[in-house]
Amino acid sequence: MPTLISLIKKESLHIVRDKRTMLITLLMPLVLLLLFGFAISTEVNDVRIVAVVDRHTDTTREILEKFSANDYFTFQGLVSADDVETLLRTGKTDVALLLRNQNGPLEYQIVVDASNTTSAKAMTGYIEAVLNSGRAAAAPAVLTHTLYNPQMKSAYNFVPGIMGMIFILICAIMTSVSIVREKETGTMDLLLVSPIKPRTIILGKLVPYFLLSCIILAVMLLIAYTVLGLPFSTGVVNVVFISLLYIVLSLSIGLLVSTIVNTQLTALIVSAVAFMLPVIMLSGMIFPIDNMPVVLQWVSCIIPARWYIEAMRKLMIQQLDIEFVFQEIAILLSMTTVLLTLSVKKFSSAQ
Template sequence: MKQFLSFVKKEFFHIFRDKRTLFILLGMPIAQIIIFGFALTNEVKNAKIAILDHSKDASTASLITEIESSRYFEIAESLHSDADIQTAFHKGIVKMVMVLPSNFGNNLKHFNKAQVQLIADASDPNVANQLVNYASAIIRDYQKRITNNRQLPYTINTEIRMLYNPQMKGSYNFVPGVMAMVLLLVCTMMTAITIVKEKETGTMEILLVSPVKPMRIVIAKAIPYLLLSTINIFTILLLSVFVLEVPINGSLILLLAVSILFILVSLSLGLLISAGADTQQTAMFISLIALFLPTVMLSGFMFPIENMPTPLRVVSNIVPAKWYYNIVKTVMIKGLGVTAIWKELLILSGMLMFFLSLAIKKFKIRLA
């Protein structure tokens, strides 16, 4: 036990002496939450648009006010002719142009029918789509208001409720994603690097000649990172609850317990990488390419898995972060309990057993 404690103590010395790395490890979750929370967002806010109003009557004026007062749009330009539309897009400032044909108000009143043209810059298809949807919705609302008093023969009113995330905030989606990413980076990459570092400097040989059991070396190395990761989880949760206002709807204990399971999976992956890599650079590359990229791409946090082609959907199943991401979403956002995540739990536990036994086996072979 004393032997083990001196080892853990030594690992803490390594981490605390390397102030820069420590700073990165503890600062990374804060930076990521802030970047994702405030800078990177796929919600469209204050998109610049231009208006070409051929009609210039009371109806178009009130519709334009409606558009302008929404938080999605900012009218950057008023155009005067059809030719201006091209120039407006060429300048690259506006993302959408709304064209109101002449006699808009007149047609609306006397023929009960008027047209609006929406021209969007689809070089970014997602943004174009969203802008068109928002604008259509505003126009629909406007139409509803002016037909309010009249009885239409057939109407279907859609009543929409956004469950679990009524304000449709992007942060509900990325907080679980950032958790998966940070834990994976800290645990997998750092464990792999710290073990490979001992191989590189030659101290590993000395340790293997000493009476310390190899498994103990590994556990002692993992403990400080387990602790750091737990601190990171708390940082992320505190920031998301108090800064981003993402609630923890489910059990905090369950959330922490599954996070520790995921940390263990990540640590065993780091161990597996360290068994295969001989230099710190290799360990870092393997961690980044084989783990970090799939985590970002295939966990469902950046891109929805349901929309992927079948081969990628199949591959996504071996990405541990995908399952953890699902669990965090289910527990934290939806507020559900163990019964809702037993499948994911089972898969992660299976992965833990598999990676750990493989890593131990590899670690032993190296000694022979």
């Protein structure tokens, strides 16, 4: 026990004295949360719109007025149908609204610059909403209710994803690098040749990074519930519980990486490429899993972050009770058990 404590103390000194890394570690979650929460937003403002009308009627005038009055749009005026392509191509406008009524009832056509698909989708959505608002009484309109995140605010939508990423980053990368650093400098040999049991060495490595992750978890939750305005409920206990599980899982990944590689650089690259990228691309953090090709959907199943993020979405955004995330918990738990057993075994036998 005194050995473990002195190892933990030593590792904590490494962390605290490496000011730069420590600063990055503590600032990164903050910056990412605020960046994704406020700066990066999938909402689109100031949509520049031109209109093509082949015959003016009261209806068309009414529609155009709606667009000029709407804050989300900047109505740039009427143009001829031939100019639409040039305007879009040169980027002088974002959307063209074509109103045709020469051959009977009014027809709409939306021509949109979809070089950015996300904003194109948002823009067409707005336009449809504006067009629908006038017809609500006349024709049967589609009424959309957005549950759980009624204002479609992206501010706290990203919280689960960022948490899923940060913990992999801190736990996996920092742990693996710190263990491999000791291999490189030779201090690992000193520990291994001493009477310390390999599992004590492992614990001495994992505990400080676990504590550090707990601090980061607390900071992130604090920001999510205050600055980002995530609705607070008693479910936060479940959020913390699953996050701790995920932290242990990420630590095991770091440990596993450290048993495989021998230089800090490889540890960094392996952790980044093999763990960070899949988390960003395949976990559903940014790109919905349902839209992926089937093969990638299978791949995403073995990515721990996918299950963590899903659980977090259900708990934090949908405010569901813990029984709705039992599946995710079970998967994370079994992944943790397998990874931890594997890495501890590999660490102990590799020496």
